[in-house]
Amino acid sequence: MMRLERRAVPSRVMVWGAPLIALGLTLLAGCALFALLGVPVLAALHAFFVEPLTSRYGLGELGVKAAPLVMIAVALSIGFRAQVWNIGAEGQLIAGAIAGGSVALALYEIEAWYVLPAMVLGGLAGGMAWAAVPAFLKVRFNANEILTSLMMSYIAVLLLSLLVSGPLRDPDGFNFPESRLFHDAALLPRPWSGTRLHAGAAVALLVVVAGWVLLSRTLLGFALRVHGQAPRAARHAGFRASSLVWFSLLAGGAMAGLAGLFEVAGPIGQLLPSISPGYGFTAIIVAFVGRLHPVGVLFAGLIMALSYLGGESAQITLGLPLAVTGVFQGMLLFFLLATDVLIRYRVRTGTRT
């Protein structure tokens, strides 16, 4: 008989061991999945996890995909530490893209240094505005931010498709629901030739460092952690719950909005009805796989980015459906949640003594 026994103190090894075990289990389950689909397992694994990393373009793409995930997940981690559950980063990302993209379209064909900074401000403001709604509802009416932030995401998706079919539609675009292509001054530079890697990757690294400093070195980060772990102690210390809720949601909104702006000003270059392969939702998985720690989030973001690339590569070389990507991401979170029990419990075999 296997059974679980509570540990006297939570295992420090397992805090980081659990994601690795979860990764291993995901690979095993993935192999089983490939075998069931009748695909040669080794070839599939190669296509999924190795092939994307063998080319310069592939490595660039890894950065392109990882940047928004890491940026958003670091900000979400800060909120999750405070038990503020912003599930609506996808909507905040889209709102940032709409706002920043609108700035680009409004300044169309203006060749000036301030175009990109103005777009960045637009992206930040859009994401924060979208996150401000759940924050206000939470602070004022104690409305559950999980529900409100998620519902705001659906509004953002529909708003984007409304705008690109209407006011922001390319006048010369044969009625396709797309905006104009942004002009050069409104596009992020691509410093590494042959790839689509853009400034977002550098920003993501800065966000990792900033997130780490915030959480471990500042009073605000301390307040967020205390609020999450012991709300009464936070009140005793004089930390205001409402400010922490506002900060958590606005930080998540700002980073998601910026990531959205980078998407449309970087790899995409225009506003489309669909601009994100679910980065905002995947970032939730990234945050948890990364143990809500900025450095952990960086590694988790790279792994998740690889799963996007691997899914595309498996689709091309083996004809597997793109849904494989979602399945892999879901399995990783599923196994992580399952193996997290090992932090507080140990597995014992044999009968109870």
Add this chain to the structure above:
Amino acid sequence: MQSASPPLMRLTGITKAYPGVLANDAVDLSIRAGEIQALLGENGAGKSTLVKVMYGLLQADAGSVHWDGEAVTIGSPARARQLGIAMVFQHFSLFDALSVLENVALGTGLDADAELAERIVSVSERYGLPLDPNRSVYTLSVGERQRIEIVRCLLQEPRLLIMDEPTSVLTPVEVDTLFETLARLAAEGVAILYISHKLGEIRALCHSATILRGGRRVADADPARASADDLARLMMGDGVQLGAAGAGVLGTPANASTGRQAPCPSDAAGTVRLSTSGLDLAAGAPDALALRDITLSIAAGELVGIAGVAGNGQDELLAALAGERRAPNAEDVLLDGTAIGRSGPGERRRLGLCSVPEERLGHGAVPELSLSENVLLTAHHRAPVARGGPLLDRRAAKAFAQRIIEEFDVRCDGPDSVASSLSGGNLQKFIVGREILQAPGVLVISQPTWGVDAGAAATIHRALRALAADGVAVLLISQDLDELMALCDRIGALCAGRLSTFYATADVDVRQVGLLMGGAASLEAAA
């Protein structure tokens, strides 16, 4: 007439031990049909354990239970209900979002249909407990919620109704209604076991009283004849025995053998450092108490004590003084002449008001954080840890934690050990040390030696005395009368969110403080 009938329920020699504490020690109790019996005792006297045994929630280690003259084993609450025993708990188990009808149906296993609604209405009318079965629970007052619990019990037509401190959450009008209902039930032959420590209520309501102290049945009393005074004495014992009454967890103050220490030679006309006047504070949560007309003042160098049984507003008072809950007006709370009623805990700490809450884990300290991080919790407002910028001064925090560990003899693996790894006494010494070493001008401290070993209690008592001797105004909120009598210059009591008059400790004895704890506004009123 009553004495002729055989007891409905008889407990003989009930013994129940928890690790380290003998909660019930060979307790006997019998109750007859139609009798309202009080079960009286201080916190930790073993009342809850005894009724949990009666209701099948706990199994006694030894002893026997007779029901209707036959030996029975009550293995579960279901078995208890089957026998005809019902219990109304202190904390309600209701679903806020559901209606009264649905809540009753869930609790009884009946169908939530029109028939049940009709029965609820008829039972509630019969016993003067008006209830609309279709109202949602969240719209109801606390008293109305309690009615649901009572009606839920009555629908099962119990023969014995156990009520655990039912009036602690009720307003005086609701208390009157409840008493009428209970009297009517008793007249119909239902036995009622009424747990309380409020002496006035028991004298008004109960036919008999069983008094527990330190897990033993110490006396039976006739509440109609015994004075509140007698009951208080029986409940708390004589002053010298009080240490034993706290279920063996309370430390004996260091000076217990030498009698009360002379109040520290504070300047009799010391300047008032902390004062409140007529502070009212609405209940923050449905099961919390409101504070009413709290007026107190503490001078520099003075140690003032507030006695009272837990749940009478101690948490609320600490929250109101520490700033966790803000007063309606800034002038309601004055600290060294500054109106701080609207200031939060951080601002109050910067002005010199430090506090230690009753709950160590999760309120005074964060269990998962290290000691040096727990230093930051409150000390980031004051020297030497405060840095004044957005960044934390971790080195200062660690050094401060090390200083607390050394000066207060905290046994641990150093400043990096996690708070939850410390024993209760050591963590308490750490928290008290954290506030004291911030050199406060006023210290408000609640239940500082609750669940703390004798050595740690002595350390904390010494530190509080030294603090007062240094001119700090100290407010000590405690349930331990011995501690209060030994330490304080003046003493009063908190009951149902109201403060009694304060008396110089030298002028009152334990019995008189017991009267104040039981709800007397002043000794003159109780006489």
